[in-house]
Amino acid sequence: MNQEQFDKIEQEITPPTPYVKNVLKAFLVGGLICTIGHAITYFYIIFFDFTEKTVGNPTAATIIFISMLLTGFGLYKKIGQFAGAGSAVPVSGFGNAVISAAIEHRTEGFVLGVGGNMFKLAGSVILFGVSSAFVVSLIKLILVTMGVIEW
Amino acid sequence: MVIIFQSKPSIIASAAVAGPLERKSVFYSYFDSVVEDERWHQTTNEQGNAKMIEEACQILLKKANLNNLDIDFFLAGDLVNQMTPTNFAAKEIAASFIGLFSACATSVSSVIIACLLTELGASKYAIAGASSQHNSTERQFRYPIYYGAQKPATAQWTVTAAGFTLIGKHNPKNPSIVAATVGKVVDYGQTNPFHMGAAMAPAAYDTITKHLEKRKQTIKDYDVIMTGDLGKIGLEILKRMFAETGATQEELNIFRDAGAEFYGEDKSFLAGASGAGCSASVYFSYILQQLKDGRYKRVLLVATGSLLSPLTFQQGETIPCTAHAIEVTME
Amino acid sequence: MKKLVLPIFLSILLVGCNDEKTLEVNNANGEEVKEVAAIIKNEDEINSGRAIFVEDQLLVAVQAKPWLDYKKTKIEKNLKKKLEEILPEYDITVSSDYKLYWEAQKLLKEEDSEKVKEKLEKLKKLKKEET
Incomplete structure (x- = not known):
């Protein structure tokens, strides 16, 4: 059995990734999470003194709190298996990455275990989030200076 | 390399x-x-893994009516870094100990070494086997267990299980090991750690063909040829490889896979089970029972292992794999 | 379950396309109300508005049309400019924020002008908050 023969067999038998199905599932679940998020924004706007400008922080915190509970009860994992990017991309996915790592490393103590490993997965989100935010705001600054758009 | 055991060491328990x-x-x-x-019931998953090994060995000793001082060698391995659960369990068992790592093929490689020691006359009783614990293994090789990452349909589920055997001198009442093949490391350039079946299938193919060739046997000489944890897709690939080289459908039906069958048709486990404990627990319970009951006369147990680490696949290396086989017969 | 998905989806879509411009104003002198109403009617980008008059203060809370959310600040600015031209004697606050729109609804019913004024000050303060 040579390499080409094997590669052919492997490709024939391995089921193709169902991209369309995955995208649809991700869209539905991701959309559902964002709808819940929006419901929470309206809740804070209507019942508390938050404006559209300031409501983002409490909403994100609430979503992360819910995601923390779901992670701890092992439900987020199941949602993740179904939804893929749909549950990974919203802020709840970020919460899940932080919290699951924290739970995992609890046995090594609070400082070296939880503290040292909490951002094991989410660390790259922070790094690339901050650097892409920098690039995007730079582009916006240039466009505003040129008068193409306004702030 | 095929080894033929003249003294036919037996699996006592x-x-x-x-x-x-x-x-x-x-x-x-x-x-x-x-x-x-x-x-x-331990504080950490790793301690739990060690406790699982101890419990399996205690049951084993009880079945054989022995205590731990009668054991000459303890040969075992698991999937956690530096095999610490096995090391800690070995402390309790207090026999001469060699830790072994052939990933998920440890269940068979440990038996082969136990047989060699028995054949040599160095060991009267040797415990051989392997274990894996889902949580500690997932942590070792993949993501935190509660992390919601989507696994593809080719991914397998690491089992929490341990299988151990007591290898002693030949005893016609028990299944005996007549030959073994220590596999080479085979690498067909697979890189996806969520598709281990495809990476391991060529290793199983290589070991099985070598074994049959050297023993001058055909597939039909066996009641069953059971691979370790190729999973549903890996088993299909292995069967196709044999089909391409002239095996008939009847012969292909002799091939089975512990990982593919472990959880039945349950879709939530994707392509099936994996882990050192998967092949160990199936071989050393179900298969041996079938041999004892006389349903099988001759089986070939081919445990497959993918020798990767999280480090190597992140560095873009391929997944080298191995497979070890033992030929077990019942008189 | 699957049978329900399509009707629900369609009804959400249809409700979202309801296209009638509304303008609510609290009790105030007719002339100015008409002027404000005319301006808001002429703004294509606005879906609905609420105007609160109290003493020399005017709060106009509007909701931009869906898909035009990104232009909010521009809409606010334009509207404020137009209103200031016709009502130079008023201290005008224009906002497209939902919070102000929601609170404006409560103010519509409020009779006591002292309370309205107090509330208005608070809303203006809220509007300035950044985080």
């Missing part, structure tokens, strides 16, 4: 224990003990 999720296994009724708690 065997024990298999499993975790709570393994209740769903089709082999559940063959397991000696199933614990309610994934961590075996």
Whole structure:
């Protein structure tokens, strides 16, 4: 059995990734999470003194709190298996990455275990989030200076 | 390299224990003990893994009516870094100990070494086997267990299970090991750690063909050829490889895979089970029972292992794989 | 379950396309109300508005049309400019924020002008908050 023969067999038998199905599932679940998020924004706007400008922080915190509970009860994992990017991309996915790592490393103590490993997965989100935010705001600054758009 | 054992060492006793999720296994009724708690009532998953090994060995000794001082060698391995659970369990068993790592093929490689020691006359009783615990293995090789990453349909589920055997001198009442093949490391350039079946299939193919060739046998000489944890897709690939080289459908039906069958048709486990404990717990409970009951006369147990680490695949290396085989017969 | 998905989806879509411009104003002198109403009617980008008059203060809370959310600040600015031209004697606050729109609804019913004024000050303060 040579390499080409094997590669052919492997490709024939391995089921193709169902991209369309995955995208649809991700869209539905991701959309559902964002709808819940929006419901929470309206809740804070209507019942508390938050404006559209300031409501983002409490909403994100609430979503992360819910995601923390779901992670701890092992439900987020199941949602993740179904939804893929749909549950990974919203802020709840970020919460899940932080919290699951924290739970995992609890046995090594609070400082070296939880503290040292909490951002094991989410660390790259922070790094690339901050650097892409920098690039995007730079582009916006240039466009505003040129008068193409306004702030 | 094929080894033929002149003295035909026997499997005097065997024990298999499993975790709570393994209740769903089709082999559940063959397991000696199933614990309610994934961590075996310990504080950490790694301690739980060690406790699982101890419990399996205790059941094994009880079955053979021996105590731990009668054991000459303890040969075992698991999937956690530096095999610490096995090391800690070995401290309790207090026999001469060699830790072995052939990933998920450790279940068979340990038996081969135990047989060699028995053949040599150095060992009267040797315990051989392997274990894996889902949580500690996932942490070792993949993501935190509660992390919601989507696994593809080719991914497999690491079992929480341990299988151990007691290898002693030939005894016609027990299944005996007549020959073994220590596999080479085979690498067909697979890089996806969520598709280990495809990476391991060529290793199994290589070991099985070598074994048959050297022993001058055909597939039909066996009642069953059981691979370790290729999973549903890996087993299909292996069968196709044999089909391409002229095996008939009847012969292909002789091939089975512990990982593919472990959880039955349950879709939530994707391509099936994996882990050192998967092949160990199935071989050393179900298969040995079938041999003892006379349903099988001759089986070939081919445990497959993918020798990767999280480090190597992140560095873009391919996944080298191996497969070790033992030929077990019942007179 | 699957049978329900399409009707629900369609009804959400249809409700979202309801296209009638509304303008609510609290009790105030007719002339100015008409002027404000005319301006808001002429703004294509606005879906609905609420105007609160109290003493020399005017709060106009509007909701931009869906898909035009990104232009909010521009809409606010334009509207404020137009209103200031016709009502130079008023201290005008224009906002497209939902919070102000929601609170404006409560103010519509409020009779006591002292309370309205107090509330208005608070809303203006809220509007300035950044985080």
